[in-house]
Amino acid sequence: NAGVTQTPKFQVLKTGQSMTLQCAQDMNHEYMSWYRQDPGMGLRLIHYSVGAGITDQGEVPNGYNVSRSTTEDFPLRLLSAAPSQTSVYFCASSYRPSSTDTQYFGPGTRLTVL
Amino acid sequence: AQSVSQHNHHVILSEAASLELGCNYSYGGTVNLFWYVQYPGQHLQLLLKYFSGDPLVKGIKGFEAEFIKSKFSFNLRKPSVQWSDTAEYFCAVNPLGGQTGANNLFFGTGTRLTVIP
Numbered sequence: 001n002a003g004v005t006q007t008p009k010f011q012v013l014k015t016g017q018s019m020t021l022q023c024a025q026d027m028n029h030e031y032m033s034w035y036r037q038d039p040g041m042g043l044r045l046i047h048y049s050v051g052a053g054i055t056d057q058g059e060v061p062n063g064y065n066v067s068r069s070t071t072e073d074f075p076l077r078l079l080s081a082a083p084s085q086t087s088v089y090f091c092a093s094s095y096r097p098s099s100t101d102t103q104y105f106g107p108g109t110r111l112t113v114l
Numbered sequence: 115a116q117s118v119s120q121h122n123h124h125v126i127l128s129e130a131a132s133l134e135l136g137c138n139y140s141y142g143g144t145v146n147l148f149w150y151v152q153y154p155g156q157h158l159q160l161l162l163k164y165f166s167g168d169p170l171v172k173g174i175k176g177f178e179a180e181f182i183k184s185k186f187s188f189n190l191r192k193p194s195v196q197w198s199d200t201a202e203y204f205c206a207v208n209p210l211g212g213q214t215g216a217n218n219l220f221f222g223t224g225t226r227l228t229v230i231p
Binding site: 058 | 157
């Protein structure tokens with residue numbers, strides 16, 4: 001298994017540009033989520049999904065969209081990037097949407113918005 | 115506001131020293147508790163978790179943590195650190211019930227541990 005994969009690893013955007021951060025897992029996990037990690041603030045939940053076709057907002061959803069058309073993929077879209085979205089983004093997944101199931105994290109995408 | 119606090123931002127220890135990293139949370143109901151570790155250049159990975167039962171839980175690489183419900187704390191300990199323990203450590207909480215999603219975690223700000231050989 002490749003586990004949780006994220007692309008790209010690094011990205012630089014200009015303010016107002018849009019882009020999609022990709023996340024995929026090959027473990028047939030129902031639950032997937034996106035976090036952002038900022039210095040001094042730990043990881044904060046952006047959006048999550050408990051299964052294909054089902055998504056919901058986390059702590060900091062503004063400026064981000066998600067969809068879950070397949071079990072494997074959970075892309076995160078920035079519609080109009082802002083400097084405040086400069087961060088490291090982590091995708092995570094678990095077999096079931098239950099905290100008794102271990103979450104597996106991807107390697108992260110470091111995004112800089114100029 | 116509900117939160118997870120890690121008061122130690124950066125801890126520097128010599129090899130063989132004992133480690134204790136603090137974690138306090140402010141959620142009033144039942145919670146599941148976790149410690150994650152991020153080694154330099156690597157993914158976050160689970161160190162240990164507490165769901166119920168014995169409040170002293172053991173994890174990988176000789177780490178353990180104690181849940182003290184009355185203090186809303188879940189401190190991480192290791193009797194003797196090694197240079198390879200140099201990493202960032204995150205405490206995380208999953209509040210059960212209410213509107214919180216299924217496996218959603220609330221993280222502390224992290225503690226960077228540097229172990230000097």
